[in-house]
Amino acid sequence: VKKLANLMLGVTTSIGSFLEVGSISTAATAGAEFGFALLWAIALAGIILAILTEMSGRLSAVSRRTFVAAVRERFGIHFLLVPILAEAVIDLLLLTAEIGGAAVAIRLLIGLGFQWWILPVSALVWLVLWSSTFSLIENGLGLLGCVTLCFVVSAWLLHPDVATVAHGFVPTLPNRDLTRYAFFAVSIVGATVSPYLLNFYGSGMIEEESGESDLATNRIVAGVGMGFGSVTAMAVLVTSAVVLGPQRILVNSYEQAALMLVPTFGRYGVLLFALSLGIGCFGAAVELALNGAYVAGQSLGWTWGVNRKRREAARFTVVFSGVILASTALAMTGVDPLKLTLISVALTVVIMPLVVLPFLVLMNDPAYVKAHTNSPVGNGILAALTIVGAVLAVIVIPLEILGS
Amino acid sequence: MDVVRDVLDQAVVDRDGRAMGRVDGLLLKVSPRCPPTLTAILIGPSVLGDRIHPLLGRLVRAAEQLFGLVGRPTQIGFGHVIGIDREITVDMSISDTSVDAVERGLRTVVSRIPGAE
Numbered sequence: 001v002k003k004l005a006n007l008m009l010g011v012t013t014s015i016g017s018f019l020e021v022g023s024i025s026t027a028a029t030a031g032a033e034f035g036f037a038l039l040w041a042i043a044l045a046g047i048i049l050a051i052l053t054e055m056s057g058r059l060s061a062v063s064r065r066t067f068v069a070a071v072r073e074r075f076g077i078h079f080l081l082v083p084i085l086a087e088a089v090i091d092l093l094l095l096t097a098e099i100g101g102a103a104v105a106i107r108l109l110i111g112l113g114f115q116w117w118i119l120p121v122s123a124l125v126w127l128v129l130w131s132s133t134f135s136l137i138e139n140g141l142g143l144l145g146c147v148t149l150c151f152v153v154s155a156w157l158l159h160p161d162v163a164t165v166a167h168g169f170v171p172t173l174p175n176r177d178l179t180r181y182a183f184f185a186v187s188i189v190g191a192t193v194s195p196y197l198l199n200f201y202g203s204g205m206i207e208e209e210s211g212e213s214d215l216a217t218n219r220i221v222a223g224v225g226m227g228f229g230s231v232t233a234m235a236v237l238v239t240s241a242v243v244l245g246p247q248r249i250l251v252n253s254y255e256q257a258a259l260m261l262v263p264t265f266g267r268y269g270v271l272l273f274a275l276s277l278g279i280g281c282f283g284a285a286v287e288l289a290l291n292g293a294y295v296a297g298q299s300l301g302w303t304w305g306v307n308r309k310r311r312e313a314a315r316f317t318v319v320f321s322g323v324i325l326a327s328t329a330l331a332m333t334g335v336d337p338l339k340l341t342l343i344s345v346a347l348t349v350v351i352m353p354l355v356v357l358p359f360l361v362l363m364n365d366p367a368y369v370k371a372h373t374n375s376p377v378g379n380g381i382l383a384a385l386t387i388v389g390a391v392l393a394v395i396v397i398p399l400e401i402l403g404s
Numbered sequence: 405m406d407v408v409r410d411v412l413d414q415a416v417v418d419r420d421g422r423a424m425g426r427v428d429g430l431l432l433k434v435s436p437r438c439p440p441t442l443t444a445i446l447i448g449p450s451v452l453g454d455r456i457h458p459l460l461g462r463l464v465r466a467a468e469q470l471f472g473l474v475g476r477p478t479q480i481g482f483g484h485v486i487g488i489d490r491e492i493t494v495d496m497s498i499s500d501t502s503v504d505a506v507e508r509g510l511r512t513v514v515s516r517i518p519g520a521e
Contacts, residue, residue: 064490072413072426077455131519300449301415301426302507311520314510 005135006217008142009204010053010225012283013197015145017049018042018229020284021101022094022191022345024277025338027233028257030184031240033177036160036168039234041185043169045192046230048385051378052356054222055363056198060205061214063368067199067355069298070362077299079358083195084295086351091196091288093344095327098285099125100337104254105278108270115334122328125285129320134207134306137290141283148232148276154264155235158242165238183346183400186393190348191341192233195355196291203294207307215372239264253338292323346400349393356386405488407442415491416447416480418498424478425503427492428452431479445485445492447503448477471509475502 017023030038060066065073072080103117128137174181201222210218243260254277261269290306296319297304304316311317331337360383363374405411407430416424429451431444450468454461468476478501480494487493498504514520 069415073415076408076413077428077452081456130517299426300452301423303423309521310517311511311515314514315507317514317520318510 006221008138010221011142012138013201014225014229016284016287017192018233019148019280021281022341026187026191027236028240031237032244035241039168040171041188042233045189049193050222050226053201056202057205057218060202061210066202083354095288096330097337097341098281099331101281105274108274118331126324144279150272151235155238157264179399182396187345190345200287200291289320289323293320346397349389352386353390417491422498444479444481446477451477473505478503
């Protein structure tokens, strides 16, 4: 039973990474504009995220510390300040975008302007965090997230040409719009590999009281969870490429993106799209708000956790409430959630080295992970990918902004 | 023992294992002809603020004064430290210190909302 619960942590984390507003919109847009050509980016993002979550789980299981706590202890407050400030800004933007995304999903279902749904969505996010234990959150989100498998069903039933799809897994340079192509590659990775997920997953391991005996399970959970997410995100891209691509429908709004499920599911297509988007965004919003409180509590040494009574972790409770309040206020100003998403996901890639490089030091320090240190090959690949990604992002983001 | 590596920024727990915060600062006694000695550990956001930027420390102090918080930062004599391992354990009870004044203040607010228990 515990292993099943662990698996749900993987699935829940992967919903927050692959099926939230950023990933769905980047995968849908990339499919509509470049066909299957960017499938490799989703696969790459899935592999990086699986490696990082496995590491994060291993750190928590062996040292009983999360990334944030370990960085403060190992490197001190000055060093911790840089990654957490960067993360705080991006997480606030992302939470705003997720609340907006969930509000857009309700608009697709019921109507009315999405601004009207921001307050109810935020209230629901808070209510879930106020009243749930960690296992209720992860099982609830994990089960609801299965709705997103409708994209996989759709991609299967659309019978895309297998050889062309397979070709998409080989990175190739396009003969047009190179900047935009590179921008989408960076965005897909950024939308998926959000730094907050690492601390969220590690904190989840501690909430679940996992220990060294759970290391094998942790490997499976990270692999299966991120596998679930990447296959679903690939299905979004494939569906979008097959349905929206040939009709030259560019994804400028969620109404257009919602059409992609219509050929397969008919009049239920928009409903399923809205449900998937809504659940993905809602799940990510819950995880982001919760992680804000995890970061505060762990870096300052408070009593933390959703498995505690709220009054016993009053500061923790106040922080997640405050984070939700701040994002709600930002969302109410009427920012376009789709634009906000595309900016924040690309920025994520820029700050990745600030998170991954200290993480690698911790994962090679026996004081934290005992004998379960990383392999040198894994260290090298991850460090190289992170730095290359960040450099690419620094080049591509200004070009894309100038271009549009 | 390397105090910066093994003491500073580590988690502090009381004798019953309750979280007291982290070592935000150290109090050293410096006297001529003697090596400096560690006399106390300090816990509190004002000390942490000082380490980041003196202005931030002053700001936190002003806020603490505004809310009438006294006895902060919490100073725990190094003699009270009974264990330095994964955490720093002290032989005191958290309720005898001012370290969780904010937590206690917020607790009265949070407790009023249904479902806090």
